[in-house]
Amino acid sequence: MEADLSGTIVAMISLGCSKNLVDSEVMLGKLLEAGAVLTPSAHHADILLINTCGFISPAKKESIDTILSAIHRRDTVAKKQKIVVTGCLFQRYGEELSTLLPEVDLFLGLDEVPKIDIHLKQLLDKNSDCKKNPSLNISPRFIPDFDHPRFQLTPLHFGYIKIAEGCNHPCTFCIIPKIRGRYRSRSIKSVVAEAESMIQRGIKEIILISQDTTFYGQDLSPDRSSLLVDLLDSLEAMDGDFWIRLLYTHPAHWTTSLIEKFSNSSKITKYIDIPIQHISDPILQRMQRKTEESYIQELLSEIRSKVKNAAIRTTLIVGFPGESEEDFQKLYSFISTFKFDRLGVFPYSAEEGTKAEKMIGKIPEAIKKRRAKKIMELQKQIVEEKNKGLVGRSLKVLVDAPGLARTEWDAPDIDCLVHVPYSLPAGHFAEVKIIGFKEYDLIAQ
Incomplete structure (x- = not known):
């Protein structure tokens, strides 16, 4: 109807x-x-x-x-x-x-x-019996697919494809599974059809999103861990000059075949978005992240060694209940040693209805903010060193607006910018030479 x-x-x-x-x-x-x-x-x-x-x-x-x-x-x-x-x-x-x-x-x-x-x-309709509050399905099932029309709200040259909806993870700090329901994947056929439509409209960057893109297909069958690679195979086989970007990959579901796909593809951006949340085992256990320090270290080292010229981005939570000074120092030391290319950190926020809300060992707000600030000060130094190494290099960028562009290592509205000449047309790729930087952003000609 x-x-x-x-x-x-x-x-x-x-x-x-x-x-x-x-x-x-x-x-x-x-x-x-x-x-x-x-x-x-x-x-x-x-x-x-x-x-x-x-x-x-x-x-x-x-x-x-x-x-x-x-x-x-x-x-x-x-x-x-x-x-x-x-x-x-x-x-x-x-x-x-x-x-x-x-x-x-x-x-x-x-x-x-x-x-x-x-x-x-x-x-x-004045004659309608419209209910102010239609029945609310507390475990939603809807997921947008190619059968649903869309009016693009992003700039014309990039767009998002939601490959799945919901989440099965038991993370104690997160309310998303209770809001969005269980994980449910779209079919490869549906995703590819939508991507083809976007490429025909002139899209230069397809961004795949879900609560956990690396879980894609595993809700359909436990042995479907390679379905994400199959999807990426189908997407990169499409004609055209465009980027494919993955956001929100959970470290627990990375596979050797996925690492190889990132390493060998010419269309998948060398941008690894992998929120680890923490590195200290006691905190990871309290968060119920299904990962531990040794595994995270090995995974990140493997990705960095095999996916050449990749930027690894992570997200962290500091001040989680029970986070000791020793836990925080371990995290700080790991960041200092590994040197993430991109990093975001959030002071822990207690959310109603989560397991973590009732945990003992609450950290004072002042300490949470101090720890977050200390990590970001460290990250600023790391990025400055990395940016120094980019000066003099030629890079391919996607121009978002007059004077502003992004490298393949930067997602829109999240990461760094490249300041480019205003003469470069928005919505197109360009080759630029990096001549300097200012804090996180690069300057190019």
């Missing part, structure tokens, strides 16, 4: 990660098919759609503040506007959120994404 929304003006605010962005693109694509008119102006929309994030405390606060701002704007400027809230925040808090914010006209869970047009039509 399809709804007719001809002439209905819709604005969207999309919050959170790239995985949430794909859901936003699907909703907008569905609304366009139904005849809706999209506008970037929240003031002039008949319906304001807010796709929220509910992952960690700062993201939750941003989502709540955005909803409250929308309610205030409607009360003062657009009194007839309907406000619709969807995404992870409502999926996580359900009835509690709808009770807290009665001014919102409609709340929708993640499984309602492909039916967004029907829900909005019912909301506008």
Whole structure:
């Protein structure tokens, strides 16, 4: 069943990660098919759609503040506007959120994404029995595939493909499995069809995402650990000059064949995004990461030795409950020795409903922030040394905007930039020579 929304003006605010962005693109694509008119102006929309994030405390606060701002704007400027809230925040808090914010006209869970047009039509239909809070599936099953239309929100030269949804990991600090449900992979056929469509539109960088891209296919059968390599084989066989980038690879699921694929491919960027979270065994055990120090060290060393000219990026959590000064110093020493090319660190944030929330050994906020700051100061020194080694080299870059580009070692909105001449056209590859750097960014001609 399809709804007719001809002439209905819709604005969207999309919050959170790239995985949430794909859901936003699907909703907008569905609304366009139904005849809706999209506008970037929240003031002039008949319906304001807010796709929220509910992952960690700062993201939750941003989502709540955005909803409250929308309610205030409607009360003062657009009194007839309907406000619709969807995404992870409502999926996580359900009835509690709808009770807290009665001014919102409609709340929708993640499984309602492909039916967004029907829900909005019912909301506008005065004779409809539209429920303010349709039944919320606490274990969502929806995953965007090639059958779902999408309205691209990224620049025209790169886009995301969500190859799977949900997560099976028991990490004690993370709420995502409870929000997004169990891991579920798309078929290779579906992913390749979407990628081919993107290449035909002129996309220069395809970014594969999921909660854990290295788990891809293992939900279909325990012996399908090579399915990700099969997918990459199919993608790199497509004609064209483009990059393939993988984000969010869990260290527990890397395989020898995947390392070989990164090493031998000319289209897969030599960008290894592998969040280890920590290196000290007591903390890894409390986090339930399914990895240990010796394994992580061996894996990272193997990747660095076999995938030539690769940049390895990781994400860390400091101040996890029970993290001793010895644990932190072990992490600091490892970073100093291994020298990650890219690194992000977060002070631990206790999230409701996680096992870690109830753990003893809480670390004071001041200590958590001090430890995070110390690691980033170290990382800044490491990157400075690495950037010195790039001066004088010629590199292939993808120009994102006039004057700004990225190497294959840098994901959009996450990593470093290359400052290039404004004459280079956006959305195209270029060959540049590095002549200097400023903190994390490179300068090229």
